[in-house]
Structure formats: C-alpha cells, structure tokens
Amino acid sequence: MSAAPTTGPPRDNPAKVSVASMIGTAVESYDFFIYGTASAAYFGSVFFHTGNELIGVLASFATLAVGFFFRPLGGYLAGHYGDRLGRKTVLMWSLAIMGLGTVLIGVLPTFAQVGVLAPVLLILLRIVQGIGFGAEWGGAVLMSVEHAPERRRGFFGAVPQIGIPAGLLLANGAFLASEALFDGDWVWRVPFLVSIVMVGAGMFIRMKISESPDFTAMKDGGEIHATPALEVLRRDWRVILKIVALRLAETGGYYITTSFMLSYVVLAGLADKQHVLVGTIVGSALGLLSHLLFGALSDRIGRKPVFLLGSVFTIAFGIPMFLLVNTGAGIAVVVAVSLGLLLSHDPIFAVESSWFSEQFPRDVRSSGISLGYNGASMVAGLLPFLATALYGVAGWLGAALLFVLLGVVSTAAAAFTAETAPAKLPDTDPAPRKGSEDRMTAPSESRAEGLAARADRVRHAAHRMRHHMLNMGEVQGQGYVGQALGVADVLAVSYVDQLRLRPADPHWAQRDRFLLSTGHYAIALYAALAEAGVVPVAELETYGSDGSRLPMSGMASYTPGMEISGGSLGHGLTVAVGMALGLRLRGESPRVFNFLSDGELDEGSTWEAAMGAKHHRLGNLTAIVDMNALQADGKTESVLSIEPAEEKWAACGWFTQRVDGNDVEALLAAFDAATEQAGPEGAPSVILCDTKIGRGVPLLESREKAHFMRIDEHEWQLCRDQLTAGFEGASA
Incomplete structure (x- = not known):
C-alpha cells in the first residue's frame, strides 16, 4: 500500500486572504447594520402607519427579525455549496445578493406613497438581505482559518471578524454624516444607496485570492459529500446546537447593546440617540484592535479562557450597563455602550471563527459552522423586539436581566465545549511528535x-x-x-x-x-x-x-x-x-x-x-x-x-x-x-x-x-x- 502524499495544495498568504475576507465582511456587515440603525431610528414612522411610537418601533424591529429568520437558510445554502463548490464561490455570490437587497431598500417607496405595499416590499428585501448575510460568515472565516498556520488560526481567524465592527463603524458613520448633510428621507436612503460602490470594491478584492487549500484537498481526494449540510445535521447536530448556545451572549448581547439601546434612550426620555451611536462607534473602533489581540491571545492560552472572559463579563455587566445609561449623561451612555462591545462582545466574537471551525472535520466544516452561527442569529433577531416588549412590561430591569441570561447560557455552553487550540492540547512526550493536522501514516x-x-x-x-x-x-x-x-x-x-x-x-x-x-x-x-x-x-x-x-x-x-x-x-x-x-x-x-x-x-x-x-x-x-x-x-x-x-x-x-x-x-x-x-x-x-x-x-x-x-x-x-x-x- 502506497503512502498518501504528505504535501497539500498551495496556501495563499494568510494575511492577504484574511484581509480580503475582512473587507468583504465589512461591506456585508455595513449593509446589514444600516438596516438595524434605520429600523430603530427611522423605519417605524416611514414604513408603518401608526400613531404610537412604541408600536412603530416594535413593528420595525419585527422586520429586522425577519432578516435573522432567513439567515439560517442562507447559512444552509452557503454551507452546502461551500462544502461542494468551494468557499470562494460562496463568498462571491453572498456579497452580490446582499448588495442587491441593500441598494433596492434605498429606493423603496414609503407608506405615505404606496400604503401597505411599502412594508411588504421592505420585508421581501429584508429576506434577501438575511439570506445573503447568512451565507457570508462561514465562507469568510474558513478562508482565513484554512489558509492560516495551525498555531495562528486564532489570530488570522479574528481578522475577518474585524469586518463586523468595521461595518458597524461605517454604518453608524454613514448615518451621522447623512444626518448632517441631508434632510427628509434622504437621511436614511443615502446610506443604503452608497452600498453599491462598496460591494463592487469587495467583489474585486475577493476575486484576487485563491480557494481554500482544505477544500482543494477535499476535491482532489474525492471527499466531497452529495449533501454535506444534511450530513452534518445527521452527524453533528449536538455540536451545532452547542454553537447556537455559545453565540447567544455575543450576538444577542450585541443587538441589545446597540439596536435596542437606540430606541430605549428615546422611549425612556433619557438621552439623544446620538450618544448611543457615538458609543457604538467608539466600541467598534476599539474592536478593530481588540479582536486581533483576543484572537492572538487564544492561540497562547486557549479559546475557552478568552471566550469566558466575554461571557462572564456579560453576566456581570448587564445591570451596571443599564444603570449607567439611566443616568442620562451623554458620557455615561457612551461608556456603557462601548464597554459592552469591547468586553462582552469582542472576546467571544474574536475566538468564534477558530473555535467553531475546529469543532468540525473539513468535509462538513462550512455547513457546520454556518448552520450553528446562523441558528443563533435567528434567535438574536428576536431579542431587540423581546427587550422592547420586556421594557414595556417591566421597565429597564427586564431588558437588563435578558442581557444577563444570555451570558449565563453561553457560559454554561462553554463549560461543556472542549478546548481546541493546538498550544493548549497536552503532549507529555518531550520528543517531537510525528505529523501534524494533515498527518497521514502508512x-x-x-x-x-x-x-x-x-x-x-x-x-x-x-x-x-x-x-x-x-x-x-x-x-x-x-x-x-x-x-x-x-x-x-x-x-x-x-x-x-x-x-x-x-x-x-x-x-x-x-x-x-x-x-x-x-x-x-x-x-x-x-x-x-x-x-x-x-x-x-x-x-x-x-x-x-x-x-x-x-x-x-x-x-x-x-x-x-x-x-x-x-x-x-x-x-x-x-x-x-x-x-x-x-x-x-x-x-x-x-x-x-x-x-x-x-x-x-x-x-x-x-x-x-x-x-x-x-x-x-x-x-x-x-x-x-x-x-x-x-x-x-x-x-x-x-x-x-x-x-x-x-x-x-x-x-x-x-x-x-x-x-x-x-x-x-x-x-x-x-x-x-x-x-x-x-x-x-x-x-x-x-x-x-x-x-x-x-x-x-x-x-x-x-x-x-x-x-x-x-x-x-x-x-x-x-x-x-x-x-x-x-x-x-x-x-x-
């Protein structure tokens, strides 16, 4: 029996691939997040005919949730085709779909112009956005992780994660600029319309990188499944559910800290929504560096300790965050929002790409991480709505306890998830071990x-x-x-x-x-x-x-x-x-x-x-x-x-x-x-x-x-x- 070859397909420069993935993710994140900002600040009155401000915000958040509900479909399709046709292929069409839905929202007629057709069209385009964004994350992080050296997967896997705060930074910056430069409906339309320029740039950059070496090896070795998404659901459904639970503190806490907080400060008459936007911008700017630091740290001390830093902080910070906001002081609002992003969201999000990828074999890896990631997003899409409803019933404490609960769930899930960072896997033999991740013996x-x-x-x-x-x-x-x-x-x-x-x-x-x-x-x-x-x-x-x-x-x-x-x-x-x-x-x-x-x-x-x-x-x-x-x-x-x-x-x-x-x-x-x-x-x-x-x-x-x-x-x-x-x- 002949030995299998030990040399794998060529790897592109991991920095180049990670940056390309990050830029594309930033564009898609911008497209997705401008909707969150617009739904909290504008869409309640523009697309829904109601005289009650709280009802308008709830209806707007309901359409926000629709996009989240369809993200698992995008994740399923992207995972399936990512494991069959390649990670790069999926990245291209996900960006195109997301861009199309975003630009079309920018030209939608309002309720005052076409009546009930306006929210119907908005919901349909939100579905398109959800499918496109659901398809994005898995391919982007796998391109980075699978091109990276084994012991630096945490760092390079964190690079595309920067695309999320970068997209948020761009989205909030776009609205701040638009509010300063335009009046009326143009304030919310312009951020959607300029997306077409960024989508084109992202498509061009992604065309320049090579396919994932793991997928190339799968293809050459005849390892591709006919239905990889169904295969991973059959084989690893427990891991997928665990990833859903792991993500709740990060994704749910994120939308409570940003989207819900925008409407909360206005509904409670505490402060201007601009303070929340500024806090979000500050936290996102800090996230451009913190994700890299947390990712690199996970390569040294392990994925789990870094993750627990964020999930435990979520538990501890839930009530203090709202107490800071409740002071009504602009600086307190900025500090509360930015700290929530920096120490609750960022440590968790930084390690998700590497930790989640390491939970699955490569033949179903795209499907596994996409389904788990977007399954959690479907739950998270309801949270601004739920937090607003809890506020209506129990005041600020209801929303704060919801934030804490998300941290508890994710911390418990982390306790039952194995460490996978290569540096933290014990080896009692001082002599070099034969082989590596791609080891084959005969x-x-x-x-x-x-x-x-x-x-x-x-x-x-x-x-x-x-x-x-x-x-x-x-x-x-x-x-x-x-x-x-x-x-x-x-x-x-x-x-x-x-x-x-x-x-x-x-x-x-x-x-x-x-x-x-x-x-x-x-x-x-x-x-x-x-x-x-x-x-x-x-x-x-x-x-x-x-x-x-x-x-x-x-x-x-x-x-x-x-x-x-x-x-x-x-x-x-x-x-x-x-x-x-x-x-x-x-x-x-x-x-x-x-x-x-x-x-x-x-x-x-x-x-x-x-x-x-x-x-x-x-x-x-x-x-x-x-x-x-x-x-x-x-x-x-x-x-x-x-x-x-x-x-x-x-x-x-x-x-x-x-x-x-x-x-x-x-x-x-x-x-x-x-x-x-x-x-x-x-x-x-x-x-x-x-x-x-x-x-x-x-x-x-x-x-x-x-x-x-x-x-x-x-x-x-x-x-x-x-x-x-x-x-x-x-x-x-």
Whole structure:
C-alpha cells in the first residue's frame, strides 16, 4: 500500500486572504447594520402607519427579525455549496445578493406613497438581505482559518471578524454624516444607496485570492459529500446546537447593546440617540484592535479562557450597563455602550471563527459552522423586539436581566465545549511528535524509519495512552481499565505506525478503517484517537459524562474516528468483511482493521464472517484478536476453549500470526508481514495478540477479578506512579 502524499495544495498568504475576507465582511456587515440603525431610528414612522411610537418601533424591529429568520437558510445554502463548490464561490455570490437587497431598500417607496405595499416590499428585501448575510460568515472565516498556520488560526481567524465592527463603524458613520448633510428621507436612503460602490470594491478584492487549500484537498481526494449540510445535521447536530448556545451572549448581547439601546434612550426620555451611536462607534473602533489581540491571545492560552472572559463579563455587566445609561449623561451612555462591545462582545466574537471551525472535520466544516452561527442569529433577531416588549412590561430591569441570561447560557455552553487550540492540547512526550493536522501514516512510510526508531515512537505513545486510560477510568471510578492497559501497545502500533488517516478529517474517504468490535474497550480506543490527534486530549476528561462524545460504550454517532457502535459481541468481523468488500468493489485502496476479543470467537457470526472473507479473497482485511484469556464469566479456557486458535483461523484460509501483544517489536513485525502479503485479492490476515491485563501497573496486573475493575479512590494515583516508574525504569 502506497503512502498518501504528505504535501497539500498551495496556501495563499494568510494575511492577504484574511484581509480580503475582512473587507468583504465589512461591506456585508455595513449593509446589514444600516438596516438595524434605520429600523430603530427611522423605519417605524416611514414604513408603518401608526400613531404610537412604541408600536412603530416594535413593528420595525419585527422586520429586522425577519432578516435573522432567513439567515439560517442562507447559512444552509452557503454551507452546502461551500462544502461542494468551494468557499470562494460562496463568498462571491453572498456579497452580490446582499448588495442587491441593500441598494433596492434605498429606493423603496414609503407608506405615505404606496400604503401597505411599502412594508411588504421592505420585508421581501429584508429576506434577501438575511439570506445573503447568512451565507457570508462561514465562507469568510474558513478562508482565513484554512489558509492560516495551525498555531495562528486564532489570530488570522479574528481578522475577518474585524469586518463586523468595521461595518458597524461605517454604518453608524454613514448615518451621522447623512444626518448632517441631508434632510427628509434622504437621511436614511443615502446610506443604503452608497452600498453599491462598496460591494463592487469587495467583489474585486475577493476575486484576487485563491480557494481554500482544505477544500482543494477535499476535491482532489474525492471527499466531497452529495449533501454535506444534511450530513452534518445527521452527524453533528449536538455540536451545532452547542454553537447556537455559545453565540447567544455575543450576538444577542450585541443587538441589545446597540439596536435596542437606540430606541430605549428615546422611549425612556433619557438621552439623544446620538450618544448611543457615538458609543457604538467608539466600541467598534476599539474592536478593530481588540479582536486581533483576543484572537492572538487564544492561540497562547486557549479559546475557552478568552471566550469566558466575554461571557462572564456579560453576566456581570448587564445591570451596571443599564444603570449607567439611566443616568442620562451623554458620557455615561457612551461608556456603557462601548464597554459592552469591547468586553462582552469582542472576546467571544474574536475566538468564534477558530473555535467553531475546529469543532468540525473539513468535509462538513462550512455547513457546520454556518448552520450553528446562523441558528443563533435567528434567535438574536428576536431579542431587540423581546427587550422592547420586556421594557414595556417591566421597565429597564427586564431588558437588563435578558442581557444577563444570555451570558449565563453561553457560559454554561462553554463549560461543556472542549478546548481546541493546538498550544493548549497536552503532549507529555518531550520528543517531537510525528505529523501534524494533515498527518497521514502508512506502513511503507513507517518502515523507512528503521525498527528501533519505530518501536521507540510506539512505546512512548503507548505510555501516554495508558496514562490517558487511567485518567479516564478515574472519572468513573471503575470500568474495563485492565483490558485497555493490556491492548495499549496493539492500538499504539495501529494508530501511530500503521493506519493511514487525517486527524482533522476523520471521515476522509481514503482513510483506513479501524473497527472496534468490543464496544466496552472504548476507553482504549479514545486514548488512541487522542494520541492520533482525532480527539483533543482535553476532551478525555469528559469520558462517560452526560453529553460527552466519549460514552463508556463506544457509539459511532457520537465519537469522531469510531467506525461502528459497540453492541452485541461477535458481529464486528461481519461488518468489517462488508466494508472491505465494498471498498474493493469500488476499486479503492484503504484497508480495514477489525479489533476483536478472544471471547468473541465463542459467539455471534465471527466464523461465518471469517469464511466469507476467505471466499471473497479480502486481502485488504486484517483481524486483530486480544487473547487476554479472560471473559466476564471467567477464564476463556473454562467458559469455552478457543484453542488451538491459530489452526482454526488457518483452516478458514487466513494468513495467521500469533505474537506477544505487549512486545512492540514483535507487533511491528507482524503488522509488516500482514501488509507485505496483502494484495487486491490475497488472503485476509489475523494477528492473535497475547496480552496481559493491567499491563504496566503491577497493582492491576495482580487483580484476580480483572474483567470489570472497581478501583478505590486512593489507588488511582498509585497506579499512575507505578506506570511512570515502570516506564522510566525500562527506558533507563
């Protein structure tokens, strides 16, 4: 089997791409935000025939919300086509759609001119705006993040985020200038009409940048889904909902601080709306720098701490912000609004592009982040309306508590979201780790290193994995820790030395498949997936917890990199045979590895599958059997002897090897031999691995009842100490 190429498609200069994305985002943000300003300050009287000022503002905010409701549709379409046609393609048509809707609003007739047709046309164009803006964000941030170096994704991902405050700055500046230069309806029309110039400039700039390297690699590797948006909804709907909750403090708080506050100071007779506009401009100007600082900080200390700075501040600042505004002093209003943007909105928004992108594999990344981002926007679109209604019922305190509640929701969601910043993912091995985000391994690559170097790399990986297993076991206080420790060397050889994979894209079409037939061994597989970079090491702390992607018994629908769910034992090989046969019929090269326990040889459809693999000459299939000689009901020999296991497999026509499953050199030799004899229609291979339950931890190796272990609280640290001492002693 040949190694997959390690060189990816060329990357454009990340600064150039990020700035181009930012400029286009600024233009679209300007288009979207001038509507928010106009709806708060002008549209209530221009498009709605009512003598009640509060009712007019509510009606105007309702049309503002319409655009938000259609943003998920824009996000769905952009995500779908961004994952199918490319990120750059979506950026071009989203900008064109948004610009068209904005310019046409600038020429709309008013209610006084055409009656009820005026608000109807306004709503239709607001729908167009919503679709265009919903399509913008995902493509813009992915172009920046996917062109950026791995450890600077936070910084470069924050650059297009500047387009939001820049657009807001332009929008409010346009209205301030328009109010100074024009009278009557021209005050609100001119900001919409000048959009055509900025849209043209944005289109020209975006034409000069290259397509995302991740999408180019997807296209070249045949990884594109027919319906990526539906795929991510099926596969990662929990992550999408989590992103919706994460965004509420940022997007909801933003519109309360700006759009609602514009109408609040007038309705309450506190101050002139100009003070809110000035505060918004000051906060947006500060945001041009703060986003970059917060993005760069997230590359150093992690996405989550920076995010929590903003969400916790939202909780703390809700009531003080309104108390400042309620003084009626112009400077207090400016300070309240600008602080709300700087410390509530900016830390959260700065890290969203990188943190959200890192939650999804690249084959559905555009769809995933677009749906999550715009799902939250749909909720946020109601918040100025809701805040105004709460003000009408409960006064300023109702709106303030709504602001606080948004911070609480987002803070809670952040607590259950794994850290993804590369700099904060632990690595206990001082030696350089092989590979990167685009790492792919294959036996032919590994053998070139020499057996000693390969064995040393695998031993260090297995040691780290055993520590991960003990740490996860301590979370629940019990489990199948003994078996996991016993097979750590086998899984380390598989994931560090043998499997061809892309950690950032666990659903890559050309990956090798590793099927864990024994679902209760999931704790061992999670450690291997973390070692391979498929699952963040920090996420292992959630093992077995509610809402975790790492349940105690493996489930493919939850865990990236897990091919099948753990279920009734003895049927994993049947699934593996079907996968191997399907891959061969499609003329594809990936191999299929199936990990079984020795007890599974006593049940299920194992032997029928073994005979079927030989009949179909599945040389791309390798079975790995953990021969630890123990089952739930006792020793395998006493329950139902499977010996002589080698002869039985050989009788079914398999290339059979039996090795010490804790001897790394022997395992490497066995896997190499299985690879060398494999062919398009050769014999399937089986490696019988004699392992020691509790390997590396004398306390657990000596346990009589070791199938499902209960370990006392004080013993976990002793286990880790014994593991470290044994490894250091062997390495000395």
